[in-house]
Structure formats: structure tokens, C-alpha cells
Amino acid sequence: MSMETIRELQAYGYIFFTVFLAVILYAYIYHLYRAEKVGTRNYEKYADMALRDNIDDVPVEAVPPVNKEKE
């Protein structure tokens, strides 16, 4: 393969990855906001995990009891 072809392939690769990674980035941001909007998840409530961290505090999202029984 000639050096020129290698350079050309590198340039296509560069464009592809730039676009691909930008899409992934924005898709993740979209996913985060959409999950909150449709009510699947409220990410911001997880911030309370640092504040309500006494052992007898009610968990922000408890491990389901059925799993605890399995253990």
C-alpha cells in the first residue's frame, strides 16, 4: 500500500471517529435527560446518597428484599 493511500485512509478514519464519538457523546446526554423526562430515572436524587449516609438512614433506592433473601 502506498503512503498516499495510507494517508487517505487515515483521513477517512479521522473523520469517521470524530463524527462517531461526537454522536455517542450527545446521544448519552440525550439519554440522561430523556430518562428523567419520561420518568424512568431521577438521577439527581442519587446525590442524596452522600448526604443521607448513616447506617440507619432509609436508602435512596433500596436493594429489593427478594435479592436479600436469596443471599
Place this chain on the structure above:
Amino acid sequence: MQEKNALNYDYTVAKCFTYATILFGIIGMLIGVVIAYQMAFPQLNYLAGEYGTYSRLRPLHTSGVIFGFLLSGIFATWYYVGQRVLKVSMAESKFLMVIGKLHFWVYMIVILTAVVTLFMGISTSKEYAELEWPLDIAVVVLWVLWGISIFGLVGIRREKTLYISMWYYIATFLGVAMLWIFNNMEVPTFLVAGMGKWYHSVSMYAGTNDAMVQWWYGHNAVAFVFTVPIIAMIYYFLPKESGQPVFSYKLSLLSFWGLMFVYLWAGGHHLLFSTVPDWVQTMGSIFSVILILPSWGSAINMLLTMKGQWGQLKENPLVKFMVLASTFYMLSTLEGPIQAIKSVNALAHFTDWIPGHVHDGTLGWVGFMTMAALYHMAPRMYKRELYSKKLMDSQFWLQTTGIVMYFSSMWIAGITQGMMWRATDQFGNLAYSFIDTVTVLIPYYALRATGGLLYLIGFFMFTYNMYKTMTASKAIASEPQNASPMAA
């Protein structure tokens, strides 16, 4: 298992690692100050024969602060934060308690052996990976023990979702495991070819390949030891100490994935203008610049967490330590990418600007955050208020002055050095010989060493404050919810 209402978090292992953090902090930073003065006053190299030379002490300084001070700080905070954000106590599992204690003792044996062997001059000569193969294997054992402790605790948790700090601790565990194994692939020469001492080895990679693996490791050691676990700390300790929830939890997630993806490609910037392929250099450069985004994502998130609460900076020195840590994180994650730009690197590479950059990150970001974390933990672990707010304040200002002296002198020294190295006369001959630059830089070296000394004195103040908190401070009746109680 005990009744839930009788249950408390168990800080036995966290306390052990706290003592280790203080011990190795003193050793590592003291050696750092000694070698800094050796740069300014070379005759100091001859105080203790071969054991006191710069070349013998330098790996002891780096390994002492990275793998001694900082790793034990990370482990101390993990054994504290892990239980709290998962809402499960170490006391609930005898197995995890045994693993935790074993983790601590294996760690102490490995690090103390490392100190002795490095003093003896036993070294692979790979930067930040100087330990020989038997110790490398011992490190793997202690790392696996930490992994069992992390995932064991996760397995018995009450809180379903893992808090963002947990993501960062787990990333530290996985990242370092991968880096350590690949960069320490080595051939024990005696076992393979009957050559050299039984513990001697050579790298499995040769030449340029070795350099690429080494700096993929070296730069990501900065990522997964100096950055990722410190972010784990600040995401827990700043909100908890200030009583403010993280400004944007979504931003913390986005920054996490950004940091994880981008950091691993940036190591090539250590090898600009060397024999590695050009595309590796360009990639290292570009990814370093992109790295500003996730780094600032976390740092800004922390500063915005304090929105409307800036008054706490006046009242609470711990918040002050953490906010300045975050600010130094922003400074060094802007400076690093600037240095990775090829044209800037042509001037900066191999100069004192590089250790200047490293130290505004390590002293300002890593050191401040680790000390603030231990200060926050102390009243909860020892059930006593912090011994002296005034001492903490004096320590803050002394160390901040030390850091500023350190990095500003190294900025000036580095740029002077870079300019002198490239200066030519009208015929293209070099204008200066190497020794000319050394002579010019001596005052800056003295200034840097004194900055380091101020930081070390501050660390002794921290040690004294912690010791008095553990032994002589006023007992507290109940655990403080947010701001740590402290005597004036």
C-alpha cells in the same frame, strides 16, 4: 448478623490506612524536600554515601508519595466512604473484615520492602515502575485483596445504586490493575537465562515499544492514582462536609465516561518528537487537549456545588482545602493540555516546567484533598472534635504559599531553560552550553526547595493536629451530620 439498630460502621481498617497515609506522607515528602535542596546545593548529595545520592532517592520520593502516601490515602477513604454510601458495615461480614486487615498488612509489607530495596539500589529503572518482579507479584496480591473488599462490600449492600464515588473507586481498581500488569511484563533474567541476580529482570518490550507501553502506563498512573480516586473523594467529602448535594449528578456521570474514554489515549504526549510513530504523537496531543472537558466537568461541578454557600469558606477550613483542591485541579488540567500541544512541548519538554506542572496537581489537588478527607473522617472515626481550627488555617496558608512558590519558580525555570536550550547565534551554533542553564537555574531551585519545605512543615502541622485529635481532643456525643466539629 446483629440487629440493624445496634449496627455501626466499622473503621478499623480505615484507621490503619490513615496511620499509613501519615507515615508515608512524612517519608515521601521529606525525601522530596531533600532531593529538591540537592538540586540547589549539589554537595548535599554526599551526606550518606550511595544511599543519599539524588539518583537513589528520587525513585523513593516518587514511589513514597504515589504508592505510599496516596495509595494508603485512597484505601483509607475507600474503607470509610465505601461502607457509608453502600449503607453496609464491615462488621456485618467477618470475611470482609479479615480481607481488609490482610489487605492492610500485605500492603505495609510490600511498601516497606519497596522502601528498603529502592534504598539498596534494586530497580528496574522504569519510571514509577521501579520495583522488581517479586514485589510486582506481591502488589498484584494486595490489589486482588482490595478488589475482593470492594466487590464483597458491593455484594452485601443495602443501597441499590452505586454512588458516583463508587464508580471512581472501581475505575481506580480496574485501571491500575490493567496498567500494572501490562507495563510490568518482565523477563526474570536468572530464571530464563541464568544471568544476573534472582530478582533481576528486563522489560518484555524493546526500544520504542517499551517507551510507548511505559508512557501509556506512566500517564495513566497519573490518571488512575492522582485523578480518578481523588475525584471519588471530592464527590463524597465536599457535599458531605458542606451539606450540599452535588450540583449536577448527570454531569458527574457524563464527566466520568468522558474521563475514562479520553485519558487512556493521552500518554503519547510524553513522547512528542521521539521515535514513536507520528500518529501516536498527534493522537496523544489531541486527546490531551480534549481531556480539559471531562476534567473541568468534574471541577466545575464541585465549585457549583458550593453555589450560594461560599460563606462556608470563611467558617470552615475543610471546605477551603477542598475548594482550593478543586481549583488546583482546574489549573493543572488546563496546564497539562497546553504543555501537550506540539509547539509548546518543543519548548517545555525535559524542562523544569514539567515537575512544576506535576506538583501544582499533586500538592494542590491530591495532597489538599487527601488531607481534607482525613480531617473530615477523624471526628467520625475517633468520636472527638478536630483539635485546632487555628492550626488548620495556618497549615492551609503555609502550604498554599509553598505550592505557589513551587510552581511559579518552576514555570520561570522551565521556560528559561527551554529558551536557552534552543537559542542559537547567527550561524546556527548553540548559544549556551548545558552548564550555563544549570547556573542560571540555581536560585529557582532554592526557591522551589523552600516551597517544598513549607509544604512539608504544613504536613507536620497536619500530623500533629490529627494526633491530638485522636488522643486529646474533646469527645463528641453524636456523629456530626455535616460540618466537622473543631476547637478554635
